[in-house]
Amino acid sequence: MAKGKTKVETPPAPESGRAVTIHDVARYAGVASMTVSRVVNGNSYVSDAMRERVQAAIKALNYSPNLAARNTRAGNTGPRVGVLYSNPSASYLSEVMLGGIEQSSRLGTQLVLERSTGLASQKAAVRRLLDQGVDGVILPPPLCDSRPTINMLHAAGVKVLALATARPMHDVSSVRIDDYQGAAAMTRHLIELGHSRIGFVKGDPQHTPTQLRYEGFVDAMTAAGLPVDPDWVVQGQFTYRSGLAAAELLLSPDERPTAIFASNDDMAAAALAVAHGLQIAVPEALTVVGFDDTPIASTVWPELTTIHQPISAMGRAAVSLIVDEIKAERAGNAPGPTHQLMKFTLVKRGSSGPAPAKAPSRRRAAKA
Amino acid sequence: MAKGKTKVETPPAPESGRAVTIHDVARYAGVASMTVSRVVNGNSYVSDAMRERVQAAIKALNYSPNLAARNTRAGNTGPRVGVLYSNPSASYLSEVMLGGIEQSSRLGTQLVLERSTGLASQKAAVRRLLDQGVDGVILPPPLCDSRPTINMLHAAGVKVLALATARPMHDVSSVRIDDYQGAAAMTRHLIELGHSRIGFVKGDPQHTPTQLRYEGFVDAMTAAGLPVDPDWVVQGQFTYRSGLAAAELLLSPDERPTAIFASNDDMAAAALAVAHGLQIAVPEALTVVGFDDTPIASTVWPELTTIHQPISAMGRAAVSLIVDEIKAERAGNAPGPTHQLMKFTLVKRGSSGPAPAKAPSRRRAAKA
DNA sequence: CTGAAAGCGCTTACAG
DNA sequence: CTGAAAGCGCTTACAG
Numbered sequence: 001m002a003k004g005k006t007k008v009e010t011p012p013a014p015e016s017g018r019a020v021t022i023h024d025v026a027r028y029a030g031v032a033s034m035t036v037s038r039v040v041n042g043n044s045y046v047s048d049a050m051r052e053r054v055q056a057a058i059k060a061l062n063y064s065p066n067l068a069a070r071n072t073r074a075g076n077t078g079p080r081v082g083v084l085y086s087n088p089s090a091s092y093l094s095e096v097m098l099g100g101i102e103q104s105s106r107l108g109t110q111l112v113l114e115r116s117t118g119l120a121s122q123k124a125a126v127r128r129l130l131d132q133g134v135d136g137v138i139l140p141p142p143l144c145d146s147r148p149t150i151n152m153l154h155a156a157g158v159k160v161l162a163l164a165t166a167r168p169m170h171d172v173s174s175v176r177i178d179d180y181q182g183a184a185a186m187t188r189h190l191i192e193l194g195h196s197r198i199g200f201v202k203g204d205p206q207h208t209p210t211q212l213r214y215e216g217f218v219d220a221m222t223a224a225g226l227p228v229d230p231d232w233v234v235q236g237q238f239t240y241r242s243g244l245a246a247a248e249l250l251l252s253p254d255e256r257p258t259a260i261f262a263s264n265d266d267m268a269a270a271a272l273a274v275a276h277g278l279q280i281a282v283p284e285a286l287t288v289v290g291f292d293d294t295p296i297a298s299t300v301w302p303e304l305t306t307i308h309q310p311i312s313a314m315g316r317a318a319v320s321l322i323v324d325e326i327k328a329e330r331a332g333n334a335p336g337p338t339h340q341l342m343k344f345t346l347v348k349r350g351s352s353g354p355a356p357a358k359a360p361s362r363r364r365a366a367k368a
Numbered sequence: 369m370a371k372g373k374t375k376v377e378t379p380p381a382p383e384s385g386r387a388v389t390i391h392d393v394a395r396y397a398g399v400a401s402m403t404v405s406r407v408v409n410g411n412s413y414v415s416d417a418m419r420e421r422v423q424a425a426i427k428a429l430n431y432s433p434n435l436a437a438r439n440t441r442a443g444n445t446g447p448r449v450g451v452l453y454s455n456p457s458a459s460y461l462s463e464v465m466l467g468g469i470e471q472s473s474r475l476g477t478q479l480v481l482e483r484s485t486g487l488a489s490q491k492a493a494v495r496r497l498l499d500q501g502v503d504g505v506i507l508p509p510p511l512c513d514s515r516p517t518i519n520m521l522h523a524a525g526v527k528v529l530a531l532a533t534a535r536p537m538h539d540v541s542s543v544r545i546d547d548y549q550g551a552a553a554m555t556r557h558l559i560e561l562g563h564s565r566i567g568f569v570k571g572d573p574q575h576t577p578t579q580l581r582y583e584g585f586v587d588a589m590t591a592a593g594l595p596v597d598p599d600w601v602v603q604g605q606f607t608y609r610s611g612l613a614a615a616e617l618l619l620s621p622d623e624r625p626t627a628i629f630a631s632n633d634d635m636a637a638a639a640l641a642v643a644h645g646l647q648i649a650v651p652e653a654l655t656v657v658g659f660d661d662t663p664i665a666s667t668v669w670p671e672l673t674t675i676h677q678p679i680s681a682m683g684r685a686a687v688s689l690i691v692d693e694i695k696a697e698r699a700g701n702a703p704g705p706t707h708q709l710m711k712f713t714l715v716k717r718g719s720s721g722p723a724p725a726k727a728p729s730r731r732r733a734a735k736a
Numbered sequence: 737c738t739g740a741a742a743g744c745g746c747t748t749a750c751a752g
Numbered sequence: 753c754t755g756a757a758a759g760c761g762c763t764t765a766c767a768g
Contacts, residue, residue: 019501021761032739037763045737062499069761094462101469131430133387241669244644266667276612277645296664299634301609389745400755405747413753437745
């Protein structure tokens with residue numbers, strides 16, 4: 001504690017109204033501000049003794065760096081990052097943005113949002129982004145897989161990051177989960193619960209995760225020695241409406257599956273609604289599971305067992321990654337695209353349970 | 369590239385890699401940076417001639433101010449604003465945050481998030497917020513109506529803003545829509561469509577909007593000379609599950625309403641699921657409407673007719689308002705709390721339609 | 737390994 | 753109404 005020339009030990013009054021600065025810490029610790037900066041950023045060489053002294057001061061004064069000031073130095077107008085999205089109301093996007101904006105404010109990066117409605121408006125949206133001087137653009141799904149968009153952006157010398165694409169490209173950075181493994185994990189979970197008659201609802205064939213999730217399901221079934229009945233694999237579109245139709249197809253016949261694995265939550269929620277309508281008790285008579293863990297998964301009842309994508313963490317990671325790339329480029333290095341794989345988790349909620357003892361027959365039986 | 373003393377008029381190359389600064393603009397316009405600052409901030413006295421010259425330069429150079437730098441001056445560590453929330457997964461919150469974070473990054477304000485799980489943890493959450501030196505706290509629902517929380521915050525000398533409360537308090541600023549008028553407008557819409565037999569699902573009695581939405585419904589019915597059948601007013605909890613139960617109550621009896629007005633979207637979505645299960649066609653045989661316009665409203669099928677709350681705009685407004693208050697306080701003024709009323713809009717989608725010609729009877733009739 | 741100097745882009749007083 | 757000076761909190765070179 002003893003420090004500096006004077007013998008006084010009182011820290012600069014923290015209640016004095018103004019925020020604690022790096023200089024307060026420096027004075028308290030009896031070192032130069034520069035040293036505090038180094039400790040805070042944890043990069044350069046600092047002796048252990050010094051480091052400890054500074055850290056104690058930081059703690060004592062409850063110092064936290066002023067982020068606005070940090071990015072002010074060095075012509076370091078933090079990179080501008082654009083987000084080009086197409087589906088505005090999706091809760092998925094809100095969550096991505098939540099993480100993205102949080103991270104960009106932490107990094108002092110300016111985030112610019114643009115919406116592209118149709119394919120036609122894409123050119124215009126890209127132009128607006130470019131006009132605003134973005135150095136990089138994040139593409140959430142489904143634009144993450146749009147080659148034309150990527151090419152336009154690359155032509156303008158702008159970095160591109162594909163968010164939640166299922167098939168990373170060689171020339172575009174990506175942040176994603178492993179859709180294949182996620183689907184396989186969910187399928188194994190169903191099998192462990194005793195299900196063998198499992199219906200699957202595929203997603204929009206245009207989206208890259210669709211095929212991989214399906215393959216994950218098929219391979220896990222096969223690995224367990226279970227057959228995949230083609231009648232129980234139904235094409236969906238990732239929309240609630242398509243889930244409605246798919247579930248009706250799966251649940252109406254006399255012989256129906258004991259579990260439905262819908263390849264996203266919206267479709268699973270729809271399957272739940274259909275089951276409810278048919279008086280099929282979930283999870284007692286039917287297990288329904290989804291994928292993504294968007295808010296709807298915990299809105300419906302019973303809540304959906306699903307594969308949790310760390311969506312807002314992925315938004316954060318996307319911003320970090322692209323900012324790093326931009327900085328590297330500015331510094332003269334030109335590393336290739338990087339690909340970050342995030343961990344998914346299987347979250348078990350009320351919509352899944354053990355397979356019913358005997359294969360259920362017609363739904364009438366259950367009716368009150 | 370050529371600039372400064374030489375006679376060339378070329379603007380400082382905008383592609384030169386670094387961002388356009390206030391000094392570039394000043395040089396281009398031949399004025400002091402100070403003057404540019406004044407024009408940009410539009411506050412002080414600037415002659416029209418000067419203003420135009422500067423504005424032209426700004427446009428020519430496509431200048432936009434560096435926000436990080438702006439809040440660096442004057443010990444002006446932009447106010448810190450906390451958000452204390454209780455329900456993390458709600459898509460509602462994501463949208464609030466979207467607006468809030470956007471505005472705070474625009475204002476250079478630091479946003480601090482804290483979650484309070486139970487009533488027990490509230491004290492701890494408030495303390496953490498205070499430790500982080502917040503000057504104000506935004507309370508999204510349902511905390512917006514928690515007197516204990518507000519009192520704790522006030523005791524610490526921190527500004528409080530209640531977001532989306534239905535009943536603004538005299539000592540706390542608020543941003544909200546008029547729940548009463550929203551419900552009344554929706555009810556009138558149903559009546560115009562020819563509905564007179566309307567079921568209503570109330571929300572959680574603990575939340576302030578619940579009562580006002582109900583009153584708006586009742587008063588609009590009464591004003592149109594229509595009776596409110598107590599059997600068709602069902603208590604809900606704002607949850608999907610409670611909507612399921614409520615809709616079953618409303619739709620099972622032989623005589624059922626031709627429209628259901630659920631006082632939020634989650635419950636309306638549930639009503640849709642129940643109707644679907646009972647083979648009641650929406651909107652042909654039954655109209656279902658909600659309130660809030662959260663993402664689920666446009667996820668389900670048919671999409672919900674609902675009252676749109678400009679949620680992210682409310683998040684933005686909340687940050688603006690509380691930052692203004694904090695600044696006013698710092699400047700020595702102490703204006704009372706302000707209350708901002710935002711406009712709701714009635715959005716008509718597929719779930720509502722004209723009342724069926726004759727009162728429908730038992731659902732069996734409709735079955736294939 | 738540590739520090740004194742200079743500067744980031746902008747704005748707040750202070751002079752004209 | 754306009755501008756030259758000083759400073760915000762932090763960091764990047766540059767010296768020890």
